[in-house]
Amino acid sequence: MEVHGTPTGDQLAGAEVLYVWDHRFADLAAVLRRADRLRWVHAASVGVNRLICPELAERGITLTNSRGVFDVSIAEWVLAATLSFIKGFPRTLALQREHTWQYRTTGRLAGKRAAVVGTGSIGRAIADRLSRLDVQVTLVGRTAGADQTFGAVRGSDDLLSVATDVDMLVAAVPLTAATTGLIDAEVLAALGPAGFVVNIGRGPTVVESELIEALQTGTVAGAALDVFEVEPLPADSPLWSMPNVLVSPHMSGDYVGFEVDMMGVFVDNLRRWLRGDQLHNIVDPDFGYVRG
Template sequence: MPPPPLALIPPDVDVVEVRGTPTGDQLAGAEVLYVWDHRFADLAPVLRSADRLRWVHAASVGVNRLICPELAQHQITLTNSRGVFDISIAEWVLAAVLSFVKGLPDTLALQREHTWLYRTTGRLAGKRAAVVGTGSIGRAIADRLSRLDVHVTLVGRHESSDLTAVAAEVDILIAAVPLTAATTGLIDAEVLAALGPAGFVVNVGRGATVVEDELIEALRAGTIAGAALDVFEVEPLPAYSPLWAMPNVLVSPHMSGDYVGFEADMMGVFVDNLQRWLRGEKLHNIVDPDSGYVRG
């Protein structure tokens, strides 16, 4: 990730910039920890070492790597950056779905070969899509798809328990959920088989939501027609992964939400919360550690 725009933090706040694992001296007296790099995963020892720490803010929406028992034990509030990436991720999903329906990968391949080949493609209007995840990102995706005359079903926690039945009724299955025990391996061979040979899978949530080996097998066998993936079980996606070479797969390096200027917008969410913190007001985007996401 690019460096955080620390100049946006109010000048009357003492800022200690940490590169790597924070030392005891760097943590001494700290009340707020801003985790800029979402890959930061070793929060527990930090919380045990920072006696005065009361609030951790994540510069990301997914916070599964930051959830640990020490949050509750030390009564530390965890917040995230919900809202920053809603529109950009929804736009990425639209681009991926339209590219698939309109056959743009084939068009580009034929262009590179200087081949003029007339053919017809599909229509997005009238397609049926299920968006798994009813958070702000999932709702933004559903809103924009519905504006293009797609029949959208929003799938929440209760409905996702019978995702096979949901998949059997749609053409496009979109995962936009945080990684929790309930969402790990949610989209498996059974769900993919129900989606069917014309089905298209999109994952902009977390890689482990989809059983990757079973997805690869479904793509190879023609169980489904294609997939657009921005997240993977292992990141960066290993060079040996078959997904790289599959013509019916879009591989994107976990960037669906990032846009020019997102760093300032993301810092803006933190600064707004910081002002609330300094005034003693309730923070926005408080994560429920038990569920792993912001409720409501």
């Protein structure tokens, strides 16, 4: 069965498979308690932090997500936001609205150094496309390791040191206990006054109040944010009016036709389910994401 809101007991009767379309659906535990035959839950999203609950592991219910659908579109959004900042497009558009011809020079993306925090398929897609534009990319994962494409992977416990060596910090991680508050005032200070912050993962990964202060004081130069601690972003948030900030309403991955592609992931898995084959995109509930 497919869920847009909270299902009724009658709808759950006999259901073995649950398709959660609305990624904001947050009461899975209550649903599981009323669905005694449920064996598999599929999320029409990549982030599943709101769906993780003890009942999944206790009952051995498989949770899968839509990993892979948004890789390219989010990477394109990051490139667009980064280039807009470096090339000064917000200032150019402001001058255009004033009918002001003002010659200026801007920066170059080539030769910049970026740290992409998150080694999942989205983080890797971002790193790949930045690399193609001659950006030096460092991947940051949960633990240190090696990657055959991007070389050494730094551990998130080394993020402070990583931040001192890069110009851009891109957060592309799921929301877990380990990633909550990962980018704080100390990391922002290490990034420095020319630094640019991008967050397309989950809002609480960045300590928002400390980012606001860093932007106001010039501790960092700018930010492109698609996710926030509270969504929708409150109307009184200072982020709305900052000229060095791009506020995007949690839409970096959404493109025309994405719904069809997400359904395709589910249909492929459903065929596997019916054949008794291994499902794709199985989320490890202890970590909150698809491992490997």
